[in-house]
Amino acid sequence: xxxxxxxxxxxxxxxxxxxxxxxxxxxxxxxxxxxxxxxxxxxxxxxxxxxxxxxxxxxxxxxxxxxxxxxxxxxxxxxxxxxxxxxxxxxxxxxxxxxxxxxxxxxxxxxxxxxxxxxxxxxxxxxxxxxxxxxxxxxxxxxxxxxxxxxxxxxxxxxxxxxxxxxxxxxxxxxxxxxxxxxxxxxxxxxxxxxxxxxxxxxxxxxxxxxxxxxxxxxxxxxxxxxxxxxxxxxxxxxxxxxxxxxxxxxxxxxxxxxxxxxxxxxxxxxxxxxxxxxxxxxxxxxxxxxxxxxxxxxxxxxxxxxxxxxxxxxxxxxxxxxxxxxxxxxxxxxxxxxxxxxxxxxxxxxxxxxxxxxxxxxxxxxxxxxxxxxxxxxxxxxxxxxxxxxxxxxxxxxxxxxxxxxxxxx
Amino acid sequence: xxxxxxxxxxxxxxxxxxxxxxxxxxxxxxxxxxxxxxxxxxxxxxxxxxxxxxxxxxxxxxxxxxxxxxxxxxxxxxxxxxxxxxxxxxxxxxxxxxxxxxxxxxxxxxxxxxxxxxxxxxxxxxxxxxxxxxxxxxxxxxxxxxxxxxxxxxxxxxxxxxxxxxxxxxxxxxxxxxxxxxxxxxxxxxxxxxxxxxxxxxxxxxxxxxxxxxxxxxxxxxxxxxxxxxxxxxxxxxxxxxxxxxxxxxxxxxxxxxxxxxxxxxxxxxxxxxxxxxxxxxxxxxxxxxxxxxxxxxxxxxxxxxxxxxxxxxxxxxxxxxxxxxxxxxxxxxxxxxxxxxxxxxxxxxxxxxxxxxxxxxxxxxxxxxxxxxxxxxxxxxxxxxxxxxxxxxxxxxxxxxxxxxxxxxx
Numbered sequence: 001x002x003x004x005x006x007x008x009x010x011x012x013x014x015x016x017x018x019x020x021x022x023x024x025x026x027x028x029x030x031x032x033x034x035x036x037x038x039x040x041x042x043x044x045x046x047x048x049x050x051x052x053x054x055x056x057x058x059x060x061x062x063x064x065x066x067x068x069x070x071x072x073x074x075x076x077x078x079x080x081x082x083x084x085x086x087x088x089x090x091x092x093x094x095x096x097x098x099x100x101x102x103x104x105x106x107x108x109x110x111x112x113x114x115x116x117x118x119x120x121x122x123x124x125x126x127x128x129x130x131x132x133x134x135x136x137x138x139x140x141x142x143x144x145x146x147x148x149x150x151x152x153x154x155x156x157x158x159x160x161x162x163x164x165x166x167x168x169x170x171x172x173x174x175x176x177x178x179x180x181x182x183x184x185x186x187x188x189x190x191x192x193x194x195x196x197x198x199x200x201x202x203x204x205x206x207x208x209x210x211x212x213x214x215x216x217x218x219x220x221x222x223x224x225x226x227x228x229x230x231x232x233x234x235x236x237x238x239x240x241x242x243x244x245x246x247x248x249x250x251x252x253x254x255x256x257x258x259x260x261x262x263x264x265x266x267x268x269x270x271x272x273x274x275x276x277x278x279x280x281x282x283x284x285x286x287x288x289x290x291x292x293x294x295x296x297x298x299x300x301x302x303x304x305x306x307x308x309x310x311x312x313x314x315x316x317x318x319x320x321x322x323x324x325x326x327x328x329x330x331x332x333x334x335x336x337x338x339x340x341x342x343x344x345x346x347x348x349x350x351x352x353x354x355x356x357x358x359x360x361x362x363x364x365x366x367x368x369x370x371x372x373x374x375x376x377x378x379x380x381x382x383x384x385x386x387x388x389x390x391x392x393x394x395x396x397x398x399x400x401x402x403x404x405x406x407x408x409x410x411x
Numbered sequence: 412x413x414x415x416x417x418x419x420x421x422x423x424x425x426x427x428x429x430x431x432x433x434x435x436x437x438x439x440x441x442x443x444x445x446x447x448x449x450x451x452x453x454x455x456x457x458x459x460x461x462x463x464x465x466x467x468x469x470x471x472x473x474x475x476x477x478x479x480x481x482x483x484x485x486x487x488x489x490x491x492x493x494x495x496x497x498x499x500x501x502x503x504x505x506x507x508x509x510x511x512x513x514x515x516x517x518x519x520x521x522x523x524x525x526x527x528x529x530x531x532x533x534x535x536x537x538x539x540x541x542x543x544x545x546x547x548x549x550x551x552x553x554x555x556x557x558x559x560x561x562x563x564x565x566x567x568x569x570x571x572x573x574x575x576x577x578x579x580x581x582x583x584x585x586x587x588x589x590x591x592x593x594x595x596x597x598x599x600x601x602x603x604x605x606x607x608x609x610x611x612x613x614x615x616x617x618x619x620x621x622x623x624x625x626x627x628x629x630x631x632x633x634x635x636x637x638x639x640x641x642x643x644x645x646x647x648x649x650x651x652x653x654x655x656x657x658x659x660x661x662x663x664x665x666x667x668x669x670x671x672x673x674x675x676x677x678x679x680x681x682x683x684x685x686x687x688x689x690x691x692x693x694x695x696x697x698x699x700x701x702x703x704x705x706x707x708x709x710x711x712x713x714x715x716x717x718x719x720x721x722x723x724x725x726x727x728x729x730x731x732x733x734x735x736x737x738x739x740x741x742x743x744x745x746x747x748x749x750x751x752x753x754x755x756x757x758x759x760x761x762x763x764x765x766x767x768x769x770x771x772x773x774x775x776x777x778x779x780x781x782x783x784x785x786x787x788x789x790x791x792x793x794x795x796x797x798x799x800x801x802x803x804x805x806x807x808x809x810x811x812x813x814x815x816x817x818x819x820x821x822x
Contacts, residue, residue, distance in 0.1 A: 013739060013763070013765075016762055016763045016765075017762070017763065093784055095782070095783075095784060099773055099777065101783060101784075106765075108795055109765060109795070185615070189795050189796075190795065190796055204596070204619045205619060208615045208616060210624075210794055210795070210796040212796070213621075228818070230818070231817075231818035234818055234820050235818065235820065237820075238820035238821060242820075242821055328424060346815075350813050350815075351427055351428070352424070352427045352428065354424075354427075354517075354520060354811075355811065356811060356812060357811070357812040357814060358811060358812070358813055358814070359814045359815075359816065360813075360814070360815045360816065361815070361816045361817055361818055362510055362814055362815070362816025362817075362818070362819050362820075363819075363820055363821060365820070365821040366510065366814060366819075366821055371506070371821065372506075372512060372812070373504055373506060373512075383621055384519055384520070384600050384601065384621070384809035385600075385601055385621040385623070385796055385797045385809070386796040386797040388809055388810055388811060388812075389811070389812050390812075398795035398796070398799055399799055400765075400766065400767060400768070400769060400799060400800070401767060401768045401769070401783070401799075401800050401801075402761050402769055402771075403768060403769070403770045403771070403773055403777060404757075404761075404770075404771045404772070404773070405770065405771065405772045405773025406642075406772055406773075407639070407641070407642035407645055407646065407772055407773070408773050408777075409645050409646065409648075409649035409653075409773075409774055409776070410649060410653055410774065410776040410777055410782065
């Protein structure tokens with residue numbers, strides 16, 4: 001029943017001998033074809049959009065437009081210009097017995113991506129996987145099925161024109177397919193789920209193949225007793241309100257008690273943007289008079305929640321220890337930040353907080369592959385195995401050891 | 412019900428501030444204490460040995476002796492001398508906006524190890540985890556329970572003497588504990604199973620925490636048409652017979668048809684050592700007259716089997732393509748080798764074979780952390796995520812991104 005995945009696995013083997021020039025040619029041709037076939041892609045997308053109820057918040061994520069297609073084509077051309085992540089010699093040594101050993105970056109083989117509505121993920125993931133020498137299996141949301149089919153059809157055509165197997169990209173569409181992918185031991189080398197916490201939980205429960213957890217971020221900003229107030233305001237406002245629906249958005253402001261008096265000034269611009277605050281007792285006393293309609297009392301669920309909305313928690317602490325304790329307990333290991341002018345406090349926070357990205361005097365909104373200078377991002381890992389934080393081409397490779405001898409044997 | 416694991420997690424946080432000097436002092440003191448308390452350890456071990464039936468093949472693996480304890484103490488002192496895997500700056504950059512970014516190696520936090528009889532694993536794993544800044548949860552085989560308890564008690568005492576929490580090492584003993592460890596989401600950062608294929612399969616089915624597959628190796632050696640016969644003999648004999656019970660031992664010899672005439676000379680020393688050969692039709696015709704009692708006809712199960720015994724398969728192929736196809740189909744991605752004097756053939760094999768360790772003119776018996784110069788090995792990964800092949804201290808670390816700013820915000 002996994003014959004389709006077996007074909008993908010077999011196709012992936014051809015990539016060990018394909019040159020980066022061919023790969024880049026495919027990506028460039030795909031960019032061109034995407035622009036030529038706009039009408040076809042938009043028509044398929046229109047069919048998906050029609051099926052979605054008006055006012056559904058996913059509408060915007062699902063929609064393709066001529067300008068979005070132009071962006072996609074530009075991204076494809078950009079990936080073609082990036083250096084290859086393959087064939088990097090990660091370490092090299094000659095042993096006393098004369099064996100020459102190299103550790104060299106190589107493709108995964110077959111990468112599975114499970115995603116929700118956004119059809120542009122098909123282009124992104126195919127491009128990054130191909131650039132990293134892997135075939136990809138794409139499981140898209142059923143809402144985007146027509147669009148995904150049209151995109152994968154387009155990609156298959158370009159592969160065919162370049163004398164490469166069409167099965168280097170494979171689309172799955174049903175829930176049953178998701179579980180088939182997650183249990184395809186020996187056929188899929190890694191699965192990357194991109195989406196809601198529910199999806200990630202499902203993967204954690206059902207996967208028998210390796211996977212990388214992505215996404216869910218319960219994000220804190222700790223305003224230390226030695227914080228610069230101006231920086232704190234800029235950082236907190238940016239982290240909370242730049243885009244509320246993304247995983248790096250702020251969920252909980254932790255305020256040192258010494259600075260409780262600054263809390264109204266700090267929260268004023270948040271209230272102005274309509275942010276609702278779930279405040280602990282001390283913070284409530286200070287904020288409620290300022291914005292009665294936008295201040296509530298924190299409950300048990302206020303902490304450890306990823307809000308993804310104009311809403312956040314505020315917690316007052318008496319020391320760095322308490323702040324670290326709160327983050328260790330409620331953080332999800334995604335992004336955490338401290339605002340302070342004290343080098344000692346900053347060093348301690350950077351050392352002791354256990355998260356993918358730890359910031360000093362900068363907002364967590366920077367947690368993003370492009371902002372990190374990684375070129376192109378396939379997701380943000382919240383696990384510690386293999387890759388942590390923004391993942392780009394390098395994270396889509398593994399390595400192998402090459403050992404060259406001359407007939408040596410082991411005593 | 413996971414209060415014990417929660418305590419381990421909390422204890423692990425203290426390691427972010429412990430110096431390498433303290434860690435090395437603990438390891439050295441443990442080496443000393445191991446020698447001082449020999450009698451106690453041997454007595455505990457004797458109780459486990461008594462419960463095991465005579466002639467049980469696990470007897471030897473379970474047994475501690477004064478000389479084995481001396482080796483263990485030497486290993487502990489050796490780990491103390493190794494460079495720390497922590498705090499390595501893996502990449503560093505300043506972004507155009509002035510943000511300074513560093514990717515730095517850090518501890519996992521809590522590492523779970525599941526192993527079978529060998530009690531020395533308690534020492535090894537504790538030492539490597541501590542050196543890499545992590546607490547460890549050890550799930551030993553019930554056969555070794557008394558010994559493991561004695562060892563963990565000894566370790567706890569040394570930790571206490573060094574003002575470190577005893578819960579940096581924690582022993583689990585029951586089957587139910589294994590499943591509890593495998594589902595302790597948020598409390599355990601990675602689990603490494605060391606043992607039989609059955610154990611690995613169990614982990615793959617039940618784990619909801621990240622894990623690294625280790626061990627099982629279906630290993631091939633391809634003797635190419637351009638092979639040097641002398642090298643081929645040395646390599647095949649070493650790979651098959653040096654130690655038959657280890658994962659890097661040869662399971663299948665793939666012989667190019669052009670060299671079928673050399674098969675008797677190649678197999679003679681194997682037969683002399685009592686190796687039984689499951690030969691495909693062509694090989695059978697050549698080998699059966701030579702050693703009728705040690706030659707059988709290959710069946711469906713002959714290929715893809717990890718023998719762990721004086722037994723191997725022989726397959727004859729007409730081309731490199733066929734050899735690569737056979738390895739792709741039956742290999743487990745552990746170790747594979749080619750014997751050839753042709754640089755072109757060697758390059759192709761090294762490039763196209765998808766395995767952790769790929770050898771040219773050397774036997775797979777070298778797949779071992781110490782042989783690779785890695786210092787100390789915690790297992791051999793057969794997956795592609797995080798670490799591949801022999802894993803040492805570096806594989807026991809993850810990284811985090813440290814981002815230092817001055818109030819920058821993201822537009």
